[in-house]
Amino acid sequence: MTTTKTHETRIEADPNLPVIRIIREFAAPRDRVFRAWTDPELVARWLGPKDTPTKIHVWEMRTGGHYRYSSLRDGQEIASFYGSFHEVRPNERLVQTFTWEGAPDGVSLETAAFEDVDGGTRVTILSVVESMELRDQILASGMEVGVNEGFEKLDEILAVE
Amino acid sequence: MTTTKTHETRIEADPNLPVIRIIREFAAPRDRVFRAWTDPELVARWLGPKDTPTKIHVWEMRTGGHYRYSSLRDGQEIASFYGSFHEVRPNERLVQTFTWEGAPDGVSLETAAFEDVDGGTRVTILSVVESMELRDQILASGMEVGVNEGFEKLDEILAVE
Numbered sequence: 001m002t003t004t005k006t007h008e009t010r011i012e013a014d015p016n017l018p019v020i021r022i023i024r025e026f027a028a029p030r031d032r033v034f035r036a037w038t039d040p041e042l043v044a045r046w047l048g049p050k051d052t053p054t055k056i057h058v059w060e061m062r063t064g065g066h067y068r069y070s071s072l073r074d075g076q077e078i079a080s081f082y083g084s085f086h087e088v089r090p091n092e093r094l095v096q097t098f099t100w101e102g103a104p105d106g107v108s109l110e111t112a113a114f115e116d117v118d119g120g121t122r123v124t125i126l127s128v129v130e131s132m133e134l135r136d137q138i139l140a141s142g143m144e145v146g147v148n149e150g151f152e153k154l155d156e157i158l159a160v161e
Numbered sequence: 162m163t164t165t166k167t168h169e170t171r172i173e174a175d176p177n178l179p180v181i182r183i184i185r186e187f188a189a190p191r192d193r194v195f196r197a198w199t200d201p202e203l204v205a206r207w208l209g210p211k212d213t214p215t216k217i218h219v220w221e222m223r224t225g226g227h228y229r230y231s232s233l234r235d236g237q238e239i240a241s242f243y244g245s246f247h248e249v250r251p252n253e254r255l256v257q258t259f260t261w262e263g264a265p266d267g268v269s270l271e272t273a274a275f276e277d278v279d280g281g282t283r284v285t286i287l288s289v290v291e292s293m294e295l296r297d298q299i300l301a302s303g304m305e306v307g308v309n310e311g312f313e314k315l316d317e318i319l320a321v322e
Binding site for chain 1: 224256268290
């Protein structure tokens with residue numbers, strides 16, 4: 001549980017590009033972090049805010065595969081998301097697209113890079129969209145709640161799995 | 162054949178964003194242009210430069226599907242490309258990822274929008290990458306030859322199909 005206090009999540013808006021960078025370290029080796037990032041049973045346990053559990057409908061975690069999941073409140077689907085896995089490079093790199101179905105024309109291209117650091121793993125997620133306006137809408141959406149709380153749940157999973 | 166002379170292809174680099182815009186009109190209605198854009202037998206006849214035929218290996222043209230194809234010279238594969246179809250919205254919009262296998266860390270997110278215009282169809286392709294450097298490398302790669310010659314072949318297909 002102490003790990004949830006020691007690892008800060010940095011969410012940075014690039015000043016010049018329609019890009020968001022999320023940087024986070026985890027107290028587990030790369031293969032275990034990558035597994036928790038890609039195994040649908042584990043992903044469903046940590047992805048998103050604490051008060052809205054995630055239900056995964058489709059999860060083809062392979063290069064050329066795709067996914068779809070929903071956030072639940074009181075058992076109801078309150079938001080759904082989908083995308084494609086452009087490339088799955090085990091323990092190194094995951095490239096995927098991402099759309100919230102409430103704004104179907106907004107598409108992010110997300111690259112997660114996994115690096116060894118001090119006995120743990122640093123994950124850097126670079127998310128690019130087609131305009132500064134869309135990037136700023138995403139930043140203003142409250143996405144940091146899901147990111148921060150999700151990573152705290154992931155810390156707890158990595159402490160035991 | 163005259164249509165190949167009347168439709169200019171605009172390839173624009175955005176001054177401020179890591180974006181390339183390609184704008185082209187075709188002398189056929191939207192459903193026929195979209196079909197030529199998505200039917201693998203037709204795509205293989207027009208995609209890419211005139212002197213390097215295209216061989217399609219995988220073509221799952223649906224939301225969540227993926228693709229892979231190669232350019233051939235003297236029957237040999239000289240370059241291969243792959244990606245995912247993030248969204249296929251018939252006759253309106255096609256969102257896909259794109260990577261040249263020679264530079265596997267370079268990924269484009271491409272959105273093609275199909276609009277009615279003067280009895281024909283305007284296609285606007287917006288391609289975004291994660292940095293200005295990668296965008297400029299793509300522009301310097303000679304990609305305009307394949308774009309221009311491919312669209313001239315497509316004009317000829319649309320004149321008869």
